[in-house]
Amino acid sequence: MEDRLEKALNWALENFKADYIEIRYENISKNTLELKDGTFTTFADKGQMGVAIRVLADGAWGFSSTNRLENLEKAIESAYRLAKATAKAKKEKIQLAEIKTYQDFVKSKMKIKPKEVPIEEKVERLMDLESLLKEDGAIKSTWLRYEDASGEKILITNEGTKIKWDLNYVWQYVWATGKEGEKLAAARDEVGAVDYGWELFKEKEPNEEVAKRVIRKVHAQLEGVAPKRGEFPIVAGPIVVGLIAHEALGHLAEADLTINSPFKDLIGKQIAPEYVTMSERIVEGGFGNDRYDDEGVPVKDIHIIENGVLKEIMLNREYAHKWNMEPNGHARAENYTYPPIIRMRNTIFEPGDWNFEEMIEDIKFGYYVVDFRGGQAQLNSAFQVGVQEGYMIENGEITKPIRDTSISGIAIEALKKISAVGNDFGLEMGRCGKGQTAFVSSGGPHMRFDGGIIIG
Amino acid sequence: MEELIRFGEKFFDELEIATYKSRDASVNIELNEVSTSALRERVVTVVRGVKDKRLGVAIVDSGDKEKIKEAIERAYKLAKLNKPDEKWVSFPEPGKYREPRKVDKELKEVSPDYFVELAREGIGMASEEGIIVAGGGGGAEWGESLIVNSHGVNVSQEGGGAFFYIELVGMKEGKVTPGIFDFDAKLSLKLDVESVVKNALQKVKWAFKTEKSKTEEAKVVIEPWAVSSLLSYALFPAFSGERLVKGTTPLANKIGESISNELLTICDDPLHELSINPVIADDEGVPTRRNVIVEKGVFKGFVWDNYWAKIHGVESTGNGKRNLSTGGISIGFHNVVIEGGKKSLEEIIGEIEHGYLVSGFQGAHSSNPDNGNFAVVANPAFLIENGEVKGSAVFMMSGNVYELLPNLYAVSREQKVLPFGGSMVVPSMAFDNVRIAGK
Incomplete structure (x- = not known):
C-alpha cells in the first residue's frame, strides 16, 4: 500500500504547486458487539478503509477523503483545488512550524491483540458481565457495548514523513438502569485501552470489578437524597x-x-x-x-x-x-x-x-x-x-x-x-x-x- | 441488489442490505477566517442477516458487489457464532410509501467554494469591535440510500440539506463572554446568513453586561436550541417503545394522561414543511408517518422500530434508525415537531416583569432519561426585567422534566429548525415557577 500512496504523492508533486501534501491511509477491522438485556442487538464485523488528504496551497487548507482508492489522484486534486479556492478568502496565510520528519513503524504494545481473540470469547465475557450485573435485584436493564479494532494506518507527506502504525484498541461501555419501588436510576461505566489488549479485561478490569462498580453507582442513586443547593x-x-x-x-x-x-x-x-x-x-x-x-x-x-x-x-x-x-x-x-x-x-x-x-x-x-x-x-x-x-x-x-x-x-x-x-x-x-x-x-x-x- | 439478496439467501433465513452514499462539501471558520474547505465522499454498506434467529452484521466501506458479497459471508460467520435471539420475529414486509419531497439537486454538486463565499460574507457582517468570530462553518450534505430485504422491501431515497452557523465571542476590557452561536439549516442553498449573524451579535451585546441571578422561583423562557437539548435527553427517550417493553420509561401506563397542558403538542413528522430530514422510509425500509406523541398535553403513545414493535405485538411506527458505525437499528426520531403557539418571542419577553431567557444549557446530556431528572447550567442565559433583556446571567436549573412541563405557560409562534438527531422544529417555551439556583 505504501507504494500506491507514494505513487500518488509523486504524481501530485509533479502536477501541483502545493506547500504541503499529506496522505493518511487507514484500513481497520472492527468488531462491534452490543448486548441489550440478553440479546446481541449488534453483532458486527466492520471493515473501515479509506484515505484522507490534506493539502496546503497558497496559505490555505484543502481537505478531501474517499474510500475509493481508484479515486486517489482525483481526491488529491480536489483537496488542492479547494485549498486554492479557500486561499482567495484568506487574509492571514497559514504556515506550518518546521519539524524533524520521521520514518518509523509504531508497534503495538498490546500483549493480546483483539484480532487474536476468538469472537466466542468476546461474546462469553459480555454475557458473563451482564449476568453479574443482573444478580443484583435492583438492576432492571443493561446495555453493554464492546468495540475493538485492529489494522494499519500510514501517514506520508511530501516533507518525507513516512510512519506506519499497527493500530489497535479495545473499548467497553456499560449503561445500567436500576429500579426500586417507583425510583429509577441509571449509571454508566467506560473502560478502554490502546496499549493493553484483551489483557485489559483479564488483569485490570475483570467483569467482577466492573459489575461491582456499576452496581455501587446505581445503588448510590437509588438510595440517594437530593443535595442542598x-x-x-x-x-x-x-x-x-x-x-x-x-x-x-x-x-x-x-x-x-x-x-x-x-x-x-x-x-x-x-x-x-x-x-x-x-x-x-x-x-x-x-x-x-x-x-x-x-x-x-x-x-x-x-x-x-x-x-x-x-x-x-x-x-x-x-x-x-x-x-x-x-x-x-x-x-x-x-x-x-x-x-x-x-x-x-x-x-x-x-x-x-x-x-x-x-x-x-x-x-x-x-x-x-x-x-x-x-x-x-x-x-x-x-x-x-x-x-x-x-x-x-x-x-x-x-x-x-x-x-x-x-x-x-x-x-x-x-x-x-x-x-x-x-x-x-x-x-x-x-x-x-x-x-x-x-x-x-x-x-x-x-x-x-x-x-x-x-x-x- | 436482487442478485445480492439471492446470494445472501443461500446463507440466511432472511437478510437486509442497506447502502448509504454520502457527499459533504463544507468549510470551517476559525478565528475570523475561513480555515479549511473539505469534500468528503463515502459509501457504506450494512448487511444484516438472520439464521435460526441468530443475527450477524457486517459493515463495509464500499458499494461494490464483490465487497458486499464478502460482507454477506462475514455476517454469516458471525451469525453462526451469535446466540439465538428467541424474541426475534422477522425483518419488515414491504409497505406503501408516501410521495417523496422534491429534492434540490444543486446540493449534490455544490462546490465548497460556494460556502467559502458565504463564510466570508458572514465573517464580514460580524466584524465589529470586541467581537471575535471564534468558529463556524457552512456546508451541504447529500445522501443516497438504498434499503432492500429478502421480504421484498426495496426503497431508495436521495436528498440533501445545507447549513451555516457562527460562534461569536465578545472580548472587551478583559471580559470574555460565553460563546454565542446561531445557525440556519435548509433543504436548499438559500441560507439566511444575515439573520444568523444578526441574532448572534445581538446576544453577544447582551452578554457584555453581566447581571446577578438569584436563587428563586421565576419565569424562564427557553429558546429552541436549549429546549431541544434538554428534552432530547430528559424526555424524548421516554417515548421509546423499547423502554416500555423493558419498564424503564416513566410514561408506562400514562397513555391518555396529561403530562403538561394544552399548550404542548409534540409529533414526529418527517414530511413537515420545515423538516430538513424528509424521509419516506426509515432505515429498515418501513414507511414513515406523522406520529403524534403528545397532543394538547396528553401523552398519545410510543414510537417503535420493527424489532420492538413485533415483540410488543404492535406495528412499527417507522422509527428505526441505523447507527452506521455499529450497523444496529434503534428507536429514534426523524423530525420532532413541537407545535408553535400564538405569541411571538418578543411578546412573551415583553410581558415578563422579572425572569430569564435561556439560549443554551450546559450538561443537558447528563440528564437521566429513566426518571426525567436534570441538573443543567443555563448558559448563555439572560436576565429579563420589565419586559427587556438586561444582560447575561448564568444559573443552575435542576428538577424533573415531568414537574417542569405542567408549568408551561406560553409557546412562541416562531419555530426554529435544528439539525439535532435528524431534524427538529422547535419554538421557544416559557415556564412559570421554575426553581433556579443563582450565581
Missing part, C-alpha cells in the same frame, strides 16, 4: 477531578481554543496554588497514548499548569507557528474522513501529599463527588458536571449518598480554591467530542475545593 466544601475523586481537568481547563489549553479563552492572557501567570500541577502526558494505560500524532510529530509530555503557573498549551504545526512554539503532538483525526485538529490525549492533575482522611476530617458539611454522567464546559471555563455518584460529608465522615445532581463553577476561579491535593491517582477512559470523536483519558488524585463549586 449552594457552595460547600467539595472533595472530588479522581474521575471528577479528571473531568474538570479535561472539560473545564484542558479545552482552554487547546491552542485553537486558547486564543478565544481567558487562558490567552494568563500564560506565564500564577492561576492556582503552587501545589497544583496539571499535565497533558503519556500515562500508563492512557487511552490517548501514541508515539506520533496525525501530522507525524512525536507526542511530548507538557505541563499545562506547573506549580500553579499556566505554562504550556497543546499545539499542532499550524498553531505552533502562530504562537512561535514547538509543536507537541496533539493533532489527531478520528478517522480517514476527518482532517487532524488539536485534541487532548491524557489530561491529569499530578498527585500531591494529602491522604483522603486528612482531606475530609475538618469538613463539618460538604460533599464528596465520585463519578459523573456527562460534563460540559464553556470557553470562559464555566463547567457543569452531572454527578452520578456522590455522598454527603458530615462532621468529617462520609455519610448518605446523593442523587441526580450536578456541580458547576468557573474553573479558573475554582482552581484558586483548591486547598488540598491527594497522594493517590486514578484515571478514567472516555471519548471526547469536538466535531470528531477522540479516545482520551483524564484523571488525577482526590482534591479538595473550599468554594468555587456549586452543587445542586
